[in-house]
Amino acid sequence: MALTLNPPACHISAPILPLISTNAQKSSVTMERAQLDSELEDLHAASFGWALACCGRDREEAEEVLQSAYLKVFAGKARFDGRSTFRTWLFGVIRLTAAEERRRNIVRRLRAAAYAVIAPSDPGPDPNTALENAQRQERLLSALGELAPRQREVLQLVFYHDMTIEDAAAVMSVSLGTARTHYERGKARLLEKLTAGRP
């Protein structure tokens, strides 16, 4: 019996092989750029969420990382080769870009240490619900902040982005076994922290 893995929620049906830029024809390059633009726009919200996770929830830094990642994609410095889904590949690019930005800006890295501190969200129509949500988020972020970076990454990819552990492993450039270990240990620790922090 052949087993097939469930594709991630935002799986792009056909690999975008033509995105490997060849300057053969101007018209095809224009079309490729348009297609690329469309794919990036579709994934923009998820990319922003992932960039936030990679930048210790620093919104400004996450935006800069996204800018750099988009530039890399458009300039052809990062090329999609169709070996994974476009989203998995893009997330890998964002992760590496975030690591580069962090190396460049050590001051920001120190600021990002305040992982658990988040800006209060828009209270909305019901202040009580909003406050409760904000507290739950703060608890989650605080618990996440206490995990090892790899554990945090794999949990973010699986639970926030609905990725399989296999896809998460591809984004993180680790083996499936390693990703699974980080996932199991991270999940157990996160639940422990959340339970401990519960009133």
Next chain:
Amino acid sequence: MISPDDRDDAELRELFAELRTADRAELPRYRAVLEQALARRRFPDSRARSLTVRAAAAVVVVAASVIGYQRLHHDAPRHSAPAASSLASWKSPTGILLHTPGRELLREVPDLNSSILDRMTPTTKSEGPGS
């Protein structure tokens, strides 16, 4: 029947979904991010310049610290040498009181075949009022 593991997963998914909703509320527009990226590519100088200025400032601070440190440590022996010699040659004004009369006798082993008066005579002579 729902296993505890499934329940935990569902709880985590719910928490992350709330976080995702909150993040979406702060989501910058795709076009705006792209435009900023392109602007950054067109005018990379300001960032590079700021990095250069920071690097230069850091070099100046490090150089000043090194020079200051060296001066401090090179000057220290120069100041300390005369101080050490003056300290070594210092004499107490009341030190004379420690010189007891006849202390020379106590420094040497007594000789059984000679008189102590013989040894003291020259001193007595030279110090006497008639000399």
